[in-house]
Amino acid sequence: MAKKENQNVMNNNTVNILTAGTKLKGDIAVSTDFRLDGEIEGNVESKSKIVIGENGLLKGTLHCVNAEIFGKVVGNIVTSDCLVLRSTAKISGDIKVKSLVVESGAQFEGGCSMAKMEQ
Numbered sequence: 818m819a820k821k822e823n824q825n826v827m828n829n830n831t832v833n834i835l836t837a838g839t840k841l842k843g844d845i846a847v848s849t850d851f852r853l854d855g856e857i858e859g860n861v862e863s864k865s866k867i868v869i870g871e872n873g874l875l876k877g878t879l880h881c882v883n884a885e886i887f888g889k890v891v892g893n894i895v896t897s898d899c900l901v902l903r904s905t906a907k908i909s910g911d912i913k914v915k916s917l918v919v920e921s922g923a924q925f926e927g928g929c930s931m932a933k934m935e936q
Contacts, residue, residue, distance in 0.1 A: 831850070833850070837854040840857075844877075848864045851865070851866075852867075854870040861877065866882060867885075874889045875892065876892060878893045880896075881897075883896060883898050884900050885900075885903065886902050887903045889906075889908075900917050905922070906924065907923075911928040913931075914931055915931065916931070917929065
């Protein structure tokens with residue numbers, strides 16, 4: 818049993834990364850944290866946190882628990898907890914969040930809905 822618990826702890830610290838220079842067409846579903854430094858044309862869904870790096874580009878819907886955006890998203894964003902838009906973020910689409918943090922300089926074009934999300 819102890820070995821299984823250790824494996825779960827290791828899995829919780831796992832981060833999937835799509836590196837700069839990588840382009841992907843299609844949908845992605847992950848259960849762990851995910852960092853996008855490349856480009857995705859498709860939808861991304863995570864049961865954890867998504868980070869879109871400064872050079873990252875997502876053309877599609879983002880659905881996750883938490884998100885931190887440094888790069889560009891062309892599409893809708895839905896987070897069941899917190900969305901952070903860093904100063905370099907460029908968002909074109911609607912967002913639906915529980916809580917929102919926007920740094921000075923972040924660009925956002927679209928509608929925003931803030932409400933307690935059903936789990």
